[in-house]
Amino acid sequence: MxxxxxxxxxxxxxxxxxxxxxxxxxxxxxxxxxxxxxxxxxxxxxxxxxxxxxxxxWAGKNELVVDAVAVLFDELELPDRGSLQADIEDVVLQFAALLALPEARTALMAVVAESTHDEALRRRIREAIVDRQKCLVVLGRRRAQERGELPPDGPPLGPHGTDTATQIDLIFDVIAGAVVHRTLVSGEPVDAAWARTFTTLLLGGLAAIR
Amino acid sequence: MxxxxxxxxxxxxxxxxxxxxxxxxxxxxxxxxxxxxxxxxxxxxxxxxxxxxxxxxWAGKNELVVDAVAVLFDELELPDRGSLQADIEDVVLQFAALLALPEARTALMAVVAESTHDEALRRRIREAIVDRQKCLVVLGRRRAQERGELPPDGPPLGPHGTDTATQIDLIFDVIAGAVVHRTLVSGEPVDAAWARTFTTLLLGGLAAIR
DNA sequence: GGAGTTACGCTACGACTCGTAGCGAAAGAG
DNA sequence: CTCTTTCGCTACGAGTCGTAGCGTAACTCC
The missing domain is CATH 1.10.10.60 (Homeodomain-like)
Incomplete structure (x- = not known):
């Protein structure tokens, strides 16, 4: 605030x-x-x-809109549906539902665009929106590790292995990026079928980068 | 035009x-x-x-900026580097280099934001920018099929199988979305190491959705 | 070469938004 | 009751918007 x-x-x-x-x-x-x-x-x-x-x-339009839209992201949750696949599909559909709101669609892209010329605005967006989403990735990953669906943190295995922080960042960018791009750029709906296919791809890919 | x-x-x-x-x-x-x-x-x-x-x-700022930025996307190419992994890494780095240009960063997000309230602008963006990028996905996929790295088009195999058009759209949204999100939202650089890890994840995931 | 057509540069315009300043009144703390 | 801060209101100069009108320049067709 x-x-x-x-x-x-x-x-x-x-x-x-x-x-x-x-x-x-x-x-x-x-x-x-x-x-x-x-x-x-x-x-x-x-x-x-x-x-x-x-x-x-508020100093101006940018800051006002960030605060106005930030509260929408507080509703994102990660319910425990029993499997990593189901958890991811759920959060993907939640995020898609949020992007179905006209105020979120318009505001998100606009403030990101303005933030490319405004360092303070970039920090504000990160604190109010981005970091809250990333927590979901961290939480979902930990749950999957407790279930045994993902290996515990440790040194990377293969020649293409990646460390924990890199993995989290990558997962986050892939999920959020793909959903946003499909919704706002491609203009196609994110429905249950897409969420299922996308999640399958993501989980298949995760096995490849350890 | x-x-x-x-x-x-x-x-x-x-x-x-x-x-x-x-x-x-x-x-x-x-x-x-x-x-x-x-x-x-x-x-x-x-x-x-x-x-x-x-x-x-031009009718206004929106249309002008789309045309001004569209030419930047004409420079995207898909050189034949011998393997699908190398091809994707290359185009990811090209796209990242394009997003490193300040004019592209700012303009892309802004016009997408405006397009959420302007159907004509949405079409213009699709024709001038999005479709040109998608061609690269189609081309890269066909090359990989000729090399035998991907199976030829046909009915989906497993219970999670997807058809050709769905696959292309998914690949496109994942690649473009992840690169854009990492660059503009997360604010982290897309370097060779990231491109390699991301591509490994994508290819691993592709094997899972056929 | 003349006539017709279109684009150009320039100026001016009303309408709108911006962000700020000044004012008196309202709402709390001590 | 006094002090402090916020409130609504009005007014302001500066800047942008998109359009209209004018005379001139450039090109085509006859």
């Missing part, structure tokens, strides 16, 4: 209701107008607050 | 030099200002043309 832990003790406190109203108005505006059509003034009107109130809390 | 084949016979022809100057100016502006900072007036000034000339050829 923009003012994380520092708590001013005196003076009138900032309205939490206004925060919620603004973030919700931002998502609504994204759905109707998209990234390019979204304006600060419009969001303020929708939220029923003054434009100056927005600028007191 | 915006006026593809239809050729007016009479009147003063449009300046091809102006086209090149505008597209080059657009890329330069993307590098310096990013997507958000790029304005039509600035591009016109850089290119040495009038602002009205831009609007006579």
């Amino acid at each position: 923009h003012n994380g832990t520092s708590a001013k003790k005196t003076g009138r406190p900032r309205s939490a209701d206004a925060d919620h109203a603004i973030l919700e108005a931002t998502r609504a505006a994204l759905v109707e107008l998209g990234w390019g059509g979204l304006t600060m003034g419009d969001v303020a009107t929708r939220a029923g607050v003054a434009k100056t109130t927005l600028y007191r809390r | 915006h006026n593809g084949t239809s050729a007016k016979k009479t009147g003063r022809p449009r300046s091809a030099d102006a086209d090149h100057a505008i597209l080059e100016a657009t890329r330069a502006a993307l590098v310096e200002l990013g997507w958000g900072g790029l304005t039509m007036g600035d591009v016109a000034t850089r290119a040495g043309v009038a602002k009205t000339t831009l609007y006579r050829r």
Whole structure:
């Protein structure tokens, strides 16, 4: 959040209701107008607050949209379905459902695009969105190791072996990248059949890189 | 292109030099200002043309940037390196090099974001960029079949078998998605080592989905 | 070479958004 | 009650948007 832990003790406190109203108005505006059509003034009107109130809390469009969309990623979970294949398929479908929301589709790509020219924005995105997703990969991998579906951490085996951190990063980029690309670039739906085939490919590939 | 084949016979022809100057100016502006900072007036000034000339050829920022970046993707090739593994590694590194260009990084994500609210823009992106990349997958796959590294097209084998079109789409989304995600979202470099590990995973996975 | 057609550069324009400043009022802490 | 901060509101200069009008340049057809 923009003012994380520092708590001013005196003076009138900032309205939490206004925060919620603004973030919700931002998502609504994204759905109707998209990234390019979204304006600060419009969001303020929708939220029923003054434009100056927005600028007191967020530096601009970029930061506002990141916060508005970040909460959507909090809903991602990794239920224990008994097998690694089922767990991955589940999280793939969850992520696809999230990308089916118009506000998420538009905002995600736009803020990533802006972040290529803004280091602070890049950090904000990483903390608010990316790292939360990566936790799911770490958790799913550990579960699979406890089940015996994946070997425990240790030195790589073959000549193509990879260490733990590299594996996690690779899995994360492949899953998130493939789902995003299919949804937003190819424009094809991520349904149960695709999730199943993709997961089969991923698990088959994992066996090859140890 | 915006006026593809239809050729007016009479009147003063449009300046091809102006086209090149505008597209080059657009890329330069993307590098310096990013997507958000790029304005039509600035591009016109850089290119040495009038602002009205831009609007006579492109409807707006979105269409202009797609055309300006599309030519970068024409340089992608699939050299025959003798093995499927080497071919894929090569094209992965080529794609990564392209995404290392600031103008490509910024523009790609931005136009995809805008395309979520613009069907015409989506088609334009597909024709100018996506389809050209997908051809590489089709070509590489056919070569591998001729070498005997992949089985020829036919009905799927196992219970998880997939048909040809599904396989091609999947391979495409996994390759492009993973490279884009690692480069732009995770912010990690795609070097030879990563390309090797990723390709090993992909080929291992391909064996699992037939 | 003249007539017709189209693109060009230039200027100007209203509409809109931006981000900031100043004001008086409201809401909490001490 | 006083101090401090936020609130809504208004107004502002700066910048961008996309379009219109004008005279000129370039090319084709007769």
